[in-house]
Amino acid sequence: MGADEAYLISDRAFGGSDTWATSTIIAAAIEKVGKYDVIFCGRQAIDGDTAQVGQRLQNF
Incomplete structure (x- = not known):
């Protein structure tokens, strides 16, 4: 199994987010x-x- 793609989700607006927001x-x-x-x-x-x-991701 190999990875063909990966994504980085990053923005200063996300700084300090709690687990629900993340x-x-x-x-x-x-x-x-x-x-x-x-x-x-x-x-x-x-x-x-x-x-x-x-x-928490399993709930989406």
């Missing part, structure tokens, strides 16, 4: 990209020590 931003990007086979998420954030974004 999940919403990523979900919108996924919808815009369209077809995908797999989505990888990190284990947890180092700043807030949370592990919620991956789990």
Whole structure:
């Protein structure tokens, strides 16, 4: 299995976003990209020590 494409979602406006906002931003990007086979998420954030974004993405 190899990766053909990758996307970086970055903007100063996203700085300081909580996990809900981050999940919403990523979900919108996924919808815009369209077809995908797999989505990888990190284990947890180092700043807030949370592990919620991956789990929240399943709700979109």
